[in-house]
Amino acid sequence: MTRPDSAGLSDAERHEQGMAVRRAVLSDEHVDRATAESTPFTADWQDFITRTAWGDIWSRPGLDRRSRSVAVLSSLIAHGHHEELAMHLRAALRNGLTVEEIREVILQSALYSGLPAANTAFRIAGAVFAETAEES
DSSP: OOOOTTTTOOHHHHHHHHHHHHHHHHOHHHHHHHHHTOOTTTHHHHHHIIIIIIIIITTOTTSOHHHHHHHHHHHHHHHTOHHHHHHHHHHHHHTTOOHHHHHHHHHHHHHHHOHHHHHHHHHHHHHHHHHHHHHO
16 A cells, blocks of 8 residues: 555644645645635644645645646546636646646536536536646
């Protein structure tokens, strides 16, 4: 069994590791915005996702970040999490997926998640790709 990278780390170390991965995948701008928008009500949530999602799961050695992005995109398309989909489309590009590979992920998802889900994913991806092209 592959040992997770976070095994034996303190909560503070898991948070630090998670923050590094979160910044690498989502961008400093996104993480800084999320941190700035944190309130006493959401602070525990921000800490939880940083430690658990990013420090524990995204830091595991079993999959590279490109593969994790494919899995995340597929899941978000299937469940209709559109706001998260836009964010993770940007992350997928940052993790090295090409526009062509993302198109294939969406097409594959159409078979298992349905045509309306893929149609929406294509619309969101088109907007994200247009936005990222403007930033270049």
